[in-house]
Amino acid sequence: MKKELVFSVEEYQQRVANTKVSMQKKGIDVLIVTDPANMNYLTGFDGWSFYVHQGVIVALDEDEPIWFGRGQDGNAARLTTSLEERDIYAYTDDYVNNPVKHPYEYVAAILQERGLDKKVIATETDAYYFSAKCQQTIERCLPNATFVDGYNIVNWVKIIKSAKEIEFIKKASVIVQNAMNVAYDEIDIGVRQCDVAADVFHAQISGTKEYGGEYSAIAPLMPAGVRTSTPHLSWSDKNYEDGDTVILELSGNYRHYHCPLARTMILGNAPQKVKDLGATVSEGLTAALEGIRPGMLCEDVEMIWRKTIAKSGFVKDSRIGYSMGLNFPPDWGEHTASLRPGDKTVLRPGMTFHMIPGIWLDDCGVDTSEPFVVTETGAEPFCHFRRELLVK
């Protein structure tokens, strides 16, 4: 079967090697990786199959990761990874949604077969799709193993992006700016919200003439009116109305690498409060972005924002950004560094963040964001889209 590798075999091998170094430092022999983004990062494995239990096992004693998943997804592993046939384990379909059989019984059997059942085994305890039952099952099946927490090990390995990864996010940035323009052009009083959302999706997936887009880890977030008082509601099938605030948090996606971008529109007779809030957010965002230097801590960036907006009277009680990049639903965040008080992560060149200091009040809100990469001298925004409220 002809392989469809996105990165070179060497780049995947380097990622696995880096993961093993991190495992060794923590005294971990075996790491079970279930986060679909981490599976993809280490092996290239692709597909919307994360709704059933699957993963890759990284063991210090094994040359390459071991993939496990559902029978019918085995060919996806054969197509999208360079793993050898002996390292692809596809379970029978009666493990799926079956109260008397669990896929982690199968995983335990793999570890026994490979002689890894008495080792120090780490799991991604707080990762998507690694359920309580997975942990309970593998602990029950491998009584001689020692279980430790391996959450975020791969996430921290992937926080510094390679040149090719940055290039992918730049490709995604072209897509998201197209999508934002589509939204701005089409949103207007009397237009049906779902029709605009449909065109935004179209722009995300069709991509550019040179390359196409992927499904995003988060659907376009496009709340209007009172729904902008909270960030995660989206479009409805009602029409936009005079005075509506419309938040647009969209993403471009190239080969599962995201470039998210948020802007806020105001239609017609919008309240002064929203305009003031919009100006404050843009000012704080710009100051924080321009103040970034490699070597600073994540919390230093938040402090610039905080000091800048202090005079406005508005208060932001949540983080203003997070590491982002390669991901699958339901999130494009990487769950490692956050731009907030107490986060001592040192900013290093190649780290990519989404700075999104949204503020939500009782009946409205404003989201304005910039995705950026830390460079040798500062922060380079991925997008160049006017940073003020979009007025119509």
Next chain:
Amino acid sequence: MKKELVFSVEEYQQRVANTKVSMQKKGIDVLIVTDPANMNYLTGFDGWSFYVHQGVIVALDEDEPIWFGRGQDGNAARLTTSLEERDIYAYTDDYVNNPVKHPYEYVAAILQERGLDKKVIATETDAYYFSAKCQQTIERCLPNATFVDGYNIVNWVKIIKSAKEIEFIKKASVIVQNAMNVAYDEIDIGVRQCDVAADVFHAQISGTKEYGGEYSAIAPLMPAGVRTSTPHLSWSDKNYEDGDTVILELSGNYRHYHCPLARTMILGNAPQKVKDLGATVSEGLTAALEGIRPGMLCEDVEMIWRKTIAKSGFVKDSRIGYSMGLNFPPDWGEHTASLRPGDKTVLRPGMTFHMIPGIWLDDCGVDTSEPFVVTETGAEPFCHFRRELLVK
């Protein structure tokens, strides 16, 4: 804040009452519900916020469910549910992606405050987004509670749909058939795959003139060529080629109620094997669908399929269908009844299934499906789309 309830308060109350009956039968005092579809089913709660920890707590001693989630999502609970303010608990943002603080410490504190910390507490152990860490944390924080498995309790309550739920799936069925027509019309040799995918998304979200569509729990699955040897890869930015098989597994979605539908296209000079496989799948699907009667077991339906295709020489080693309906990413299946050997679930009127007896070979595959509702006399398909291979 004006409420945006999708169902009547009485319908939500009935669903909670049914859940409590099931809890009582199992000796459960408190059920922590984290599956976003189950949260929505019991309270109406909506939003793409399931990427952080959130849930609703159903307690026999409490009149209505208690919602917990991230601070900024509190207004989504206020907008989309009828819960009283005293039952909405929004945690501070420093619980998000923070290695030294976990949202289930907050959940434990809620249970203590309500005097529920010594009760029999059930969690949805194998549900999406209920991680191993959630279970570990709540067990650590509530040493006097008794923990039991509450997986799928709500899923089984919701397996019989109300008249209004059926109506929603019928609305979704109009959308998916539109989307399938778009795909059929546009897919052709030399057309770029991502451009067709973009138009499919557009049809899904724009919906009809009367109502709009929602984001689907699974992105359009549209593998072509050798990628059809596995079901969960999707479009690329390559062009369709002469001889390609194209699998289309799409969904319509109205207010998070799904109507999925799969068809397979063949372009130009397709191999005879695919044509034979397509005819076999259609014949077996039709026989199984027409053979359904309420009172039969799920495994009986599979047996009809199995006997029908036996003469073809093709073998299907996975389930041929599953209960479906209300859902959020990453799956539109309900994880309860499956149409497969050993499943003794009795078919009852109001149950809704996606019968999808796909067969994947080494280098190609065929998916043809029918979503249906069990009626008083048989099975009523939601769609009326020609059931053979789509040839072009």
